[in-house]
Amino acid sequence: MDDLNEIAIYARVVERKGFSAAAKELHLSPSVVSKRVTALEERLGVQLLNRSTRRLSLTEAGTQFYRRCAKALSEINQAAGEASGYAEKLAGQIRVHATIGVGLRTVASGIIQFAEHYPQLTVELSIGTEPINLIEHGIDLLIRSADLRDASIESRVLVPVHYHVVATPEYLKKHGRPATPHDLAKHNCLIHTGRRTPYDWAFMGPEGPYSVRVSGNFATNSGAALHEAVLRGMGIAHLPDYTSRDNLASGRLESVLEGLHSSDRCIRAYYPRTRYPQPKVTLLVEHLQEYMQAQMIGERKVAGAA
Numbered sequence: 162m163d164d165l166n167e168i169a170i171y172a173r174v175v176e177r178k179g180f181s182a183a184a185k186e187l188h189l190s191p192s193v194v195s196k197r198v199t200a201l202e203e204r205l206g207v208q209l210l211n212r213s214t215r216r217l218s219l220t221e222a223g224t225q226f227y228r229r230c231a232k233a234l235s236e237i238n239q240a241a242g243e244a245s246g247y248a249e250k251l252a253g254q255i256r257v258h259a260t261i262g263v264g265l266r267t268v269a270s271g272i273i274q275f276a277e278h279y280p281q282l283t284v285e286l287s288i289g290t291e292p293i294n295l296i297e298h299g300i301d302l303l304i305r306s307a308d309l310r311d312a313s314i315e316s317r318v319l320v321p322v323h324y325h326v327v328a329t330p331e332y333l334k335k336h337g338r339p340a341t342p343h344d345l346a347k348h349n350c351l352i353h354t355g356r357r358t359p360y361d362w363a364f365m366g367p368e369g370p371y372s373v374r375v376s377g378n379f380a381t382n383s384g385a386a387l388h389e390a391v392l393r394g395m396g397i398a399h400l401p402d403y404t405s406r407d408n409l410a411s412g413r414l415e416s417v418l419e420g421l422h423s424s425d426r427c428i429r430a431y432y433p434r435t436r437y438p439q440p441k442v443t444l445l446v447e448h449l450q451e452y453m454q455a456q457m458i459g460e461r462k463v464a465g466a467a
Contacts, residue, residue, distance in 0.1 A: 164200075164201075165237075166197070167197045167198070167200060167201040167204075168201065168230050168234070169234060170183065170187065170189075170194055170197045170198060170201075171197075171198050171201055171209065171226075171227070171230070172227060172230055172231055172234055173186060173187060174194060174198060174210070174217070175219065175223075175227045178217060179217055180194045180195050180198075180217070198210065205226075207220075207222045207226075208220050208222065208223070209222060209223030209226060209227075210223055251279060251281060251282060251440060251441050251444065252281055252282065252441075253282065253283070253441065254282070254283040254284070254285060255282060255283070255284050255285070255301050255302065255441055255442060255445055256285045256287075256299060256300050256301045256302070257272060257284060257285065257286045257287070257300070257301065257302045257303075257304065257445070258286075258287045258288070258289070258293050258298070258300050258302070258303050258304070259286065259287075259288050259303070259304040259305065260288070260289070260290065260304070260305045260306070260307070261288055261289065261290055261384065261385065262306075262384040262385070262401070262403065262404050263304055263305060263306055263403065263428055264286070264288035264304070265288060266403040266404055267320075267403050267428065267453055267456070268286070268288075268304050268449065269286065269288070270452075271448065271449045271452040271453060271456075272284055272286050272445075272449070274448075274452060275445055275448045275449070275452075278448075279441075279444075282441055284445070290383070295314060295431065295432070295433055296313060296433060301432060301433075301439065301442050302430055302431070302432050302442055302445060302446065303430070303431040303432070304319070304428065304429070304430050304431070304449070305428070305429065305431070306322050306401070306426055306427065306428045306429070307355070308357075308429075309429075309431055313433065313434055314431050314432065314433055314434055315431070315432055315433075315434045316429045316430065316431045316432075317429065317430050317446055317450070318427045318428075318429055319427070319428045319429060319430055319446075319449055319450045319453050319454075320427065320428050320450070320453040320454050320457055321424075321426070321427050321428075322401045322402070322403070322424060322426040322427060322428055323401070323402045323424065323457075324399055324400065324401055324402065324422050324424045324426075325399075325400055325401075325402060325405050325409065325414075325416045325419070325422070326339075326345075326362070326397060326398075326399050326416065326417050326418045326422055327391060327397070327398055327399075327400055327405055327408075327409065327414040327415065327416055327417070328391060328394075328396065328397045328398070328414065328415060328417065329391065329392065329393075329394045329413065329414060329415070330412070330415055331394045332394045332395075332396065332397070333415060333417070335394075336348060336349075338417055339397070339417055339418060341418070342362070342364045342373045342418055342421060343373060345362070345373055345375050345397065346373070346374070346375070346376075348375075348377075348396060348397050349377040349378055349379075349395065349396030349397065350362075350375035350376060350377040350396055350397050350398070350399075351377050351379050351380075351387055351390050351391055351395060351396045351397065351398040352375070352376075352377055352379070352380035352381070352387075353380075353381065353382070353384065353387050353398075353399070354380050354381060354382045355382040355384075358372070359380070360374060360375055360376065361373070361374055361375075362375055362399055362422070363422070363423040363424060364418070364421045364422055364423055365421060365422070365423040366421075370423050377396050377397075378395075378396075379395055379396070384400075384401075384404060387400070388400065388404055388405075391414065392408065392413060392414070397417070399422075401426075402457075428453065430446045430449065430450075432446070
């Protein structure tokens with residue numbers, strides 16, 4: 162059928178036993194209701210109603226058609242009610258994907274806590290390095306620190322990413338500790354090629370932000386490989402706090418140029434753009450935002466006490 166509204170109008174005319182009563186309930190004029198029923202009859206090629214000045218009656222075809230349509234309309238209304246109720250219901254599955262560094266270091270523990278708080282929800286977390294398309298892979302939430310520009314998705318900042326310029330105590334003892342960012346030119350700097358400007362490290366000076374060009378004998382697009390290289394004492398690396406915090410706390414790594422480094426990088430949650438966001442996904446985003454911000458504040462307090 163081209164227009165289910167005409168069927169719904171016809172059913173309401175039958176149930177209210179007249180055009181006027183049906184029109185009043187539908188907030189339409191009687192003439193519009195009559196025209197829509199006539200259009201339905203013309204499309205079907207059969208008369209559904211016998212019209213007279215005093216009463217309205219159903220033809221045999223109209224009676225049979227109403228019986229079948231009433232059942233279908235009831236199913237449609239029930240389905241619409243269930244769908245509307247589902248929008249407010251915290252149930253079902255949430256599929257989340259995160260990149261390795263962010264996923265293992267920050268997201269996984271936050272999602273586990275969320276799953277403990279909401280056992281009626283099923284959360285599926287995948288962690289990987291390969292780029293992934295939310296729509297194509299049916300992902301509800303993508304979490305990463307790299308920028309993602311796509312008109313079909315929305316994003317929310319979960320937490321800013323703070324960086325440290327780090328090296329092992331052994332490397333610093335052997336090669337010296339850089340006193341200013343410009344001293345990095347004398348050092349073997351380990352490069353993460355996945356960054357927007359991998360060979361330009363950003364710093365903040367009295368006159369504002371500036372960058373320093375660095376170089377070294379090892380470059381990789383893997384945060385894990387970069388982390389291993391710096392732990393082996395190969396050189397100086399520029400690592401996010403969520404991958405370096407444990408080794409800084411244990412003394413395996415030391416931070417240099419502390420307080421001078423500048424970064425506009427953030428961990429973001431990406432999700433499909435829609436007029437009707439899923440409440441369960443919104444709830445998870447808010448939970449992760451609160452969890453990761455509390456985690457960051459706690460780490461700063463520990464660092465300050467140390």
